[in-house]
Amino acid sequence: MDSLTIIREFLDSRLEIAPERVLPEAKLDDLDVDSLMLAEIMFEFEDRFNLTLRRNLKSPRTVGELVALMDRLRSEQG
Amino acid sequence: MTRRRVAVTGLGLVSPYGGDPADFFARLLAGESAIRFLRTDDVPRPLAMPFVSCAGFSADAMLGRALAGTLDRFAQLGVAAAFAAWDDAGFPRKEAVPDRESWGVAWGTALGGTLAYEKGYRDLWQRGRERLSPLSLIQGLNNAANAHISIQFGLGGVSMTHTVACASSAIAIGEAFRRVRSGEAPVMVSGGSDAPQAYAVARAWEALRVLASGDENTAPQSCRPFSVDRSGLVLGEGGAALVLEDWEHAVARGARIHGEMLGYGTSCDHSHLVRPEAAGQVRALEAALADAGLTSGDIDYINAHGTATAEGDPVEVAALRAVFGERAARLPVSATKSMHGHQLGAAGAVEAIVTVLALREQALPPTAHLADLDPACAGVDHVVTVRRGQTLRAALSNSFAFGGSNAVLAFRAVA
Numbered sequence A: 001m002d003s004l005t006i007i008r009e010f011l012d013s014r015l016e017i018a019p020e021r022v023l024p025e026a027k028l029d030d031l032d033v034d035s036l037m038l039a040e041i042m043f044e045f046e047d048r049f050n051l052t053l054r055r056n057l058k059s060p061r062t063v064g065e066l067v068a069l070m071d072r073l074r075s076e077q078g
Numbered sequence B: 001m002t003r004r005r006v007a008v009t010g011l012g013l014v015s016p017y018g019g020d021p022a023d024f025f026a027r028l029l030a031g032e033s034a035i036r037f038l039r040t041d042d043v044p045r046p047l048a049m050p051f052v053s054c055a056g057f058s059a060d061a062m063l064g065r066a067l068a069g070t071l072d073r074f075a076q077l078g079v080a081a082a083f084a085a086w087d088d089a090g091f092p093r094k095e096a097v098p099d100r101e102s103w104g105v106a107w108g109t110a111l112g113g114t115l116a117y118e119k120g121y122r123d124l125w126q127r128g129r130e131r132l133s134p135l136s137l138i139q140g141l142n143n144a145a146n147a148h149i150s151i152q153f154g155l156g157g158v159s160m161t162h163t164v165a166c167a168s169s170a171i172a173i174g175e176a177f178r179r180v181r182s183g184e185a186p187v188m189v190s191g192g193s194d195a196p197q198a199y200a201v202a203r204a205w206e207a208l209r210v211l212a213s214g215d216e217n218t219a220p221q222s223c224r225p226f227s228v229d230r231s232g233l234v235l236g237e238g239g240a241a242l243v244l245e246d247w248e249h250a251v252a253r254g255a256r257i258h259g260e261m262l263g264y265g266t267s268c269d270h271s272h273l274v275r276p277e278a279a280g281q282v283r284a285l286e287a288a289l290a291d292a293g294l295t296s297g298d299i300d301y302i303n304a305h306g307t308a309t310a311e312g313d314p315v316e317v318a319a320l321r322a323v324f325g326e327r328a329a330r331l332p333v334s335a336t337k338s339m340h341g342h343q344l345g346a347a348g349a350v351e352a353i354v355t356v357l358a359l360r361e362q363a364l365p366p367t368a369h370l371a372d373l374d375p376a377c378a379g380v381d382h383v384v385t386v387r388r389g390q391t392l393r394a395a396l397s398n399s400f401a402f403g404g405s406n407a408v409l410a411f412r413a414v415a
Helices: A004-014 A035-049 A065-076 B019-028 B059-063 B073-089 B096-101 B112-128 B135-140 B144-153 B167-179 B199-207 B248-254 B279-291 B312-330 B344-361
Strands: B006-014 B036-039 B050-051 B105-110 B158-162 B187-194 B238-246 B260-269 B299-302 B332-334 B393-398 B403-414
Touching: A035 A065, A035 B135, A035 B144, B006 B019, B006 B167, B006 B187, B006 B248, B006 B344, B019 B344, B036 B299, B050 B238, B059 B073, B059 B199, B059 B260, B073 B112, B073 B144, B073 B344, B105 B144, B105 B279, B105 B312, B105 B344, B112 B135, B112 B199, B135 B144, B144 B158, B144 B187, B158 B167, B167 B187, B167 B260, B167 B344, B167 B393, B167 B403, B187 B344, B238 B248, B238 B344, B248 B332, B260 B279, B260 B344, B279 B393, B299 B344, B312 B403, B332 B393, B332 B403, B344 B393, B344 B403
Parallel strands: B105 B158, B105 B187, B299 B332, B299 B393
Antiparallel strands: B006 B238, B006 B260, B036 B050, B187 B238, B260 B403, B393 B403
């Protein structure tokens, strides 16, 4: 499953955010994804792909940056 | 110091009967027990005990999925009860107005976020996982309920949780009352919530041998306060909240006033952690009467702590006999835990609501299943079936906790 679909599924189930709103250019702030919610998403991501994220990762600001982060980590550790 | 009058302007519940206080009270008047037999699928040994669940409660529906997902069950029950009380008081949910900077929250819970931590232990030790969700800590915070209530209503004053076992929310209400009466806060949200179905918590209570025995057939009648064949208390989950408001503030905005809170007395037995003492309870009762400016002759109803334990019930009746003297025999007393169970940290708030509604409706709910009174619990007027027709002027609600902490709340009917 691609990273954008994981994010969309998570935000739909956890915050009832319609998947069509979760576009690469969308700001996480505008989707009500705060630092705690971001930590939840990353936990879900770690869990699903059995990855361990470094603790000093730069926080993404948009859905696109989050997707890029996830893709990079999957290619590095996968 | 000038004392302000304190109005009760909001009542909110998450109860096994649902969320409507009037319906909740009608069920109690009818003697309807909400106690059922709980059997879990835990291994190696399931929980199997009489219990009170709020089965109809949907946190997603009451709070929205985003908020509900951030909260442990105890906080979901609490915030939902506070929402209901706030709506009942007629306040908009969130309003960034300066005067709410002094409004506050005083909450009570005995167990707090125990379920969240228990889930963490299960994940780590039972399922062999190596890490926990970042929500675990947030959900487990024992002050989560009061914090979220302050956030949701935009309240900038005091926001704290009192953890005093079974007296937690009675003490929270008492402390909130003092802040309104002193003029420190014109409005306080107060109450409590607990979810004691955590496996280790329920098993710990079981080990103490104070839980009522019962099976699928007998569970509804298993909690029998003051009865000679009582076998113990029944744990339950729930949330209950009251809005306490400066009387003039309430009148000025045309609020409906359910009742007046008059006094609060608290004490400690200072003798034993789990063996109650009448002397300590007497001090709390007398302190509440004095604080309220009442005498024992002014009280027309006592909502008893009445958990149905072997040790607790006779001690409570002894304390009432000591305080009310010759009048005790004519003092109506009932223990509604016989129907709604014991919500631990929420019990004081649940029973404060029962007491306010008894005064408002001029009707007394019974102690259910009290067919055979224990002679050791005699000496007061036990209400065993719904009673109307007596003028009810003022009433007390008792909460006596493990740890020896006692709290008594005094309320008065409004015309």
